[in-house]
Amino acid sequence: MTTEAKTTAVQAQQTVQQEVQQQAGKVLTQFAGFVGFKTIKIGIDNGLLSALASQAEGLTTEDLAVQAGTDEFYTGVWARAAYAADVIEIDSQNRYTLAPHMDKLLLDEEFGGYVGGITGVFDEPEIFDNFSKNLKSGKRIWWDDASPEFIQAVSGTGKPFYTRLIPGGLDQVPGLTEKLNSGARVLELASGAGKGLVKFAETFPNTELIGVDGDEHSIDIAWERVKEAGVSDRVSLVQSSLEDFVEEDAYDLVFINISMHECRDIDRVTRNIKRSLKPGGVFVISDFPFPATHDGLRTVPARILTGIQYFEAQIDDQLMPTAVFADLLDRHGFNDVAATDITPVHNLIYGRK
Ligand SMILES: C[S@@+](CC[C@H](N)C(=O)[O-])C[C@H]1O[C@@H](n2cnc3c(N)ncnc32)[C@H](O)[C@@H]1O
Numbered sequence: 001m002t003t004e005a006k007t008t009a010v011q012a013q014q015t016v017q018q019e020v021q022q023q024a025g026k027v028l029t030q031f032a033g034f035v036g037f038k039t040i041k042i043g044i045d046n047g048l049l050s051a052l053a054s055q056a057e058g059l060t061t062e063d064l065a066v067q068a069g070t071d072e073f074y075t076g077v078w079a080r081a082a083y084a085a086d087v088i089e090i091d092s093q094n095r096y097t098l099a100p101h102m103d104k105l106l107l108d109e110e111f112g113g114y115v116g117g118i119t120g121v122f123d124e125p126e127i128f129d130n131f132s133k134n135l136k137s138g139k140r141i142w143w144d145d146a147s148p149e150f151i152q153a154v155s156g157t158g159k160p161f162y163t164r165l166i167p168g169g170l171d172q173v174p175g176l177t178e179k180l181n182s183g184a185r186v187l188e189l190a191s192g193a194g195k196g197l198v199k200f201a202e203t204f205p206n207t208e209l210i211g212v213d214g215d216e217h218s219i220d221i222a223w224e225r226v227k228e229a230g231v232s233d234r235v236s237l238v239q240s241s242l243e244d245f246v247e248e249d250a251y252d253l254v255f256i257n258i259s260m261h262e263c264r265d266i267d268r269v270t271r272n273i274k275r276s277l278k279p280g281g282v283f284v285i286s287d288f289p290f291p292a293t294h295d296g297l298r299t300v301p302a303r304i305l306t307g308i309q310y311f312e313a314q315i316d317d318q319l320m321p322t323a324v325f326a327d328l329l330d331r332h333g334f335n336d337v338a339a340t341d342i343t344p345v346h347n348l349i350y351g352r353k
Contacts, residue, residue, distance in 0.1 A: 036085035041119040043082055044106060046070055052088060053103040058095030109156065112163045113343075117156030122307060124150045131310040140316045143215040151218055155193035158258050161346055162196040165257060165286045166203050169348050172340065173282055176253065180204040184252035187212065187276060189242050189269075190259030194222025201231035209235045212245050246272040255284040261312065261320050270332045277353040283334060289347040290319035301344035325349040 001009070043049040051067040052059060061079055065072040079096050082088045087106075088096045106116040121127065126146055143151070171177045180186070183206040191197050191211030201209055213219050219239045226235045238245065243265050254273045263269040273283050290309075291302050305319055312318050326339045326349050334351025341347050 035081060036087070037119065037122065039078065039081040039085050040087060040106060040116075041123055042078055043087070044116055044119060046078075048075065048078060048082075049087075049098065049102070050107055052096060052098045053107055056097070058091055058093075058097040060093075060095055064096060109159050110163060112160055112168075114160040114163070117153065117159060118304065120153030121150070121157050124153055126150045126314070127307065127311045131314060134314065139314075141314050143218065143315065148217060148221075151193060151215075151221070155195055155221075158192060159195050161257050161286055162199050164342050164346060165255070165284075165348070166196070166199050169286060169342055170253075170255075170284065172348060173284065173350050174336075176282055179252055180207055182206060184208075185250060185278075186210070187247075187251045187254045189245075189254060189256040189273070190214075190262065191222055191237070192218050192257075192259070194218075194225040194237075196257050197222060197235050197237075198225055198229040198231060201226075201235050202229065205234075207234065210238060210251075211235065212238045212240050212242065214239065214241045242269045242272070244272075245276075247276050249276075249278050251276050252278055252281050253284065254281070255286065257286045258288060260285045260287050260325060262315065262317050264316075266328060267332070270328055274332055274334070274353055279353055281353045283329065283351055283353070285325050285329075285347075285349040286342075287322075287325065287347055287349070288319045288345055289322045289341055292321035292323060299344070305345060322347045322349060 040049075047068045048064065048070065051064055055063075055067070059067060061076040062072055064070075064079065065075040068075070070078075079088065083090055083096070087099055087102055089099050090096055104111040105113060108114055109117070124147065130141075167177060167180075170180070181204065184204070186200065186204075186207050186209045188196055188200065188209060188211045191213050192215075194211065197209055197211045201207065211219075211222060213222070216239055219237050223232075223237055226232050226237070242263055254277060260266070260269075277283060288305055288308065290305050291297050291299075296302055297306065309318055322339050322341065325347075326337055329337045329349065329351035334353065337349070337351040339347060339349040
């Protein structure tokens with residue numbers, strides 16, 4: 001081999017080595033994210049994050065362990081992992097504090113940007129473990145096969161969507177807030193564990209609400225929640241598939257949160273909704289905007305949505321792009337159809353009968 005050929009061969013080898021390192025970095029970033037995810041989940045479940053949230057001046061490992069009632073040695077292990085994940089900070093006296101805004105993001109269910117609920121959903125077997133178990137058989141399930149823990153966790157994840165929707169998202173629909181304030185009959189489809197019904201009833205005291213859901217367990221939890229909130233005089237619940245629920249010319253507003261993509265027959269449900277609205281009544285979809293093409297998939301929000309798709313697949317559906325919902329409303333003759341993204345994982349699509 002000539003000297004020139006040898007140099008070229010060495011350079012080629014170096015290029016391959018650099019590429020391998022870069023590719024390894026991409027893979028290891030995923031694993032590090034998994035460690036961060038588990039660390040946040042441990043911190044939420046064991047009160048470590050809330051203990052830190054309650055002490056603005058910070059806590060040493062020892063004090064944190066006392067406050068959270070955890071083992072001191074284990075607490076130190078957790079704290080280093082949480083620091084590594086950028087979730088907590090440390091000062092010169094070895095006192096840990098929450099990193100800025102982590103209290104709102106991870107612990108405050110009422111905050112519009114709350115993301116702590118995702119840890120509950122992603123840690124249940126329904127999403128990843130069962131998908132992997134059933135990948136060969138393609139076995140499908142429905143909500144009545146999901147555990148009560150999973151249903152509660154989904155409800156926690158849905159909460160910030162309601163927080164953003166009620167009243168801010170709804171206020172984007174021209175004239176709707178005025179109507180709701182003056183008095184209206186409202187239908188929530190796929191009302192799930194009832195957090196949206198309660199928020200809606202409390203926000204708009206002049207409304208009468210009907211929640212419809214196909215899952216008996218969800219209806220039971222929703223009813224308990226509605227009673228506990230003291231709004232049961234204005235909220236009722238119906239167990240029905242969305243495909244079978246129609247009440248002619250009965251509602252000023254029909255809305256659905258993170259569930260329209262789950263319809264077994266989306267055209268039939270949309271026809272039912274149109275029939276159930278009063279003339280001029282509004283239909284609002286609040287959902288996840290799944291990227292329409294592969295180009296949109298490599299973002300952090302889209303990657304979270306690809307995780308949700310594992311569960312959606314098992315109940316035989318998939319999240320959809322915003323344009324699909326807008327087309328749906330157009331196809332069914334809704335007027336003034338509009339669509340907007342409230343956040344990168346939350347869209348709003350509406351139309352008027
Ligand atoms: C993702 S959960 C969302 C629940 C609630 N909207 C929230 O945001 O917390 C979906 C809900 O839709 C209900 N659902 C899905 N498809 C349905 C259908 N075709 N008919 C009736 N209910 C349905 C499920 O039972 C479940 O409670």
